[in-house]
Amino acid sequence: MLATTRGLRTLVTAIVGISVLVLAGCGDAGRRDAAPSGPGASTAPKLAIVYSPQFKDGSWGEAAITGAQKLKDSGVISDFAAQENINPGPDAERALRSFAEQGYNPIVAHSFNYGDNIKKVAKEFPNTIFAYPGGFGDVSENVADYSQPFHEATYLEGILAAGVTPGGTVAGAGGFDIPVCRAMYNAYLEGAKLVRPATTGTFVAVGDWSDVQKAKEAALAQADQGATMFVGCGQGPTFGQIQAAAERKAVASGYSGDMSGLSPAVLASFTWNLDKIFGEMVGDVAAGKVNPTRYFEVGMAKGGLSVVISPEWQAKVPAEVKATFDKKTAEITSGAFVVPLNDK
């Protein structure tokens, strides 16, 4: 009995093993991306997005879907496909390959954690742009990087915050202490100093991007230490800050999406207009500029970000503060002023 079972097992294992090998062989034969289309290609490119949590988050993920939809509505792309809840690693590589085989170009892996995956898959499809939000110019051949110059927006939010609060410090928070988050916090502090020069602040790493309760407690701790102005990096930390700010009559900022509907405590938000960034990638694909690709740095000057003051705060911002805000917004948009990037 035992011997039969063992024999059966070996057989099954062998069959499964052989099928896997055969299937893998088939996959390799079919794996080919289209040659560069070049200018004058008949159909508009198709865009694909891969994301690790869910898109519907009112923030980072949703910005990608909204941006892609805008490009589709305006006919810049013929179609887009989006896949969510894909963990970095083998799952992500499978999804990226599958999109490349179906002719999607450019392919956006919308999380920093996909960096290694896209570099691996990109080698197999040299005529397809693979982009990820590295944020440090991590470009090689057909691997593109797109920046998150959120500090430009938080600088402006800092001006507003210091203008509507009677005093108090700045409280920054992120899931972890990473350069983008630090830059956002530092720029917000600089903006606040423009109105109240003696302003100081603290930055806390919550230790998790989705733990809203811990983020709220971090914000309450900062409020206990005198914070009145909150700037969050990542959805979890930001949602927590907004809840805390609402309890403590402080002001909070929306992150990568208009969060004014979440609470009256939200003074201003910034939106990440990914249609501009994806639009540049699509333009490169249509023009045949795929390999080598480039670093897509699309800040406020190119419409990549915009700051939205919450409706109920519109009338409450003092006139001279609003004037400073408008002046700086104009200067940043025209390129006359560059918000210093300090990620230390």
Added chain:
Amino acid sequence: MDTLFTLATLAAAIRLAVPVAMAALGEVIAERSGVLNLGLEGTMLFGALAGYLGTTATGTPWLGLGSGLLAGTACGVVLALLMVVARADQIVTGLAFTLFAISATTYLFELSYTIGEPPPRIPSIDMLELVVIVIVVLAAVWFLLARTSVGLVLSAAGDAPGAVDALGYRVTNVRGAATVAGNALAGLAGAMLVCGPLGLFVQNVTAGRGWVALALVVFARWRPGRAVAGALLFGLCDALQLRLQGTATAIPYEIFLALPYLVTLVALMVRAKRSATPAALAVPFVRGRS
């Protein structure tokens, strides 16, 4: 440092401890009966989503708590059928259930979500009332386990199921009931998180609190009072580290993030010598074979 050990820190510790303590109490009941419920985190997630949807539907967070309790009970029935009646491997079943819960709650939450419209915030229940609930449940669980014959039979099912069977009790029924009750409390714990301090639901909102609760049960050596105390200690470490980050500067912040886990590990090592693990924990019971 004088700003650290204040009432505010203690209040933060209690707020952080409440959902974890409730989930740990549920797990104590299940594990004392011999069922290792690794689906705790998943049940908490279902409870959290039920609490959120229940509150948005009715406008009353107390009904949200009720929904969480009901969702937890439903999860308990499913898990009891799998782990106790069908005697599936408890570790694999629990892990699979939690993975399922993460995906299912994500999907169900998405159905209620429209792009461009921030999901509604729900009214919150005061923390004081949630603390009272934890104290009442703690007293009830302690009384049940330590002072009633029902508790004795339940613990015996986890230590010597053969003896329980010989006395004429159905081990399957005892363990099934304990699994349902334990998961009901875990569902309530999830709802308490969402209907209490947060007032919103996000993907994976419990963020590992179920796993912390599981560790606390071992740390508490399957005693309800110690489980709640452990949750408080864990909450205090978290509250302290979040405050330390705002004051101290020279120490890398990663050390602060690791602080609660380091304390748990040290506590486990100190306590490991005198184990009180239920002898038949995670061992399925088959009549006439033990």
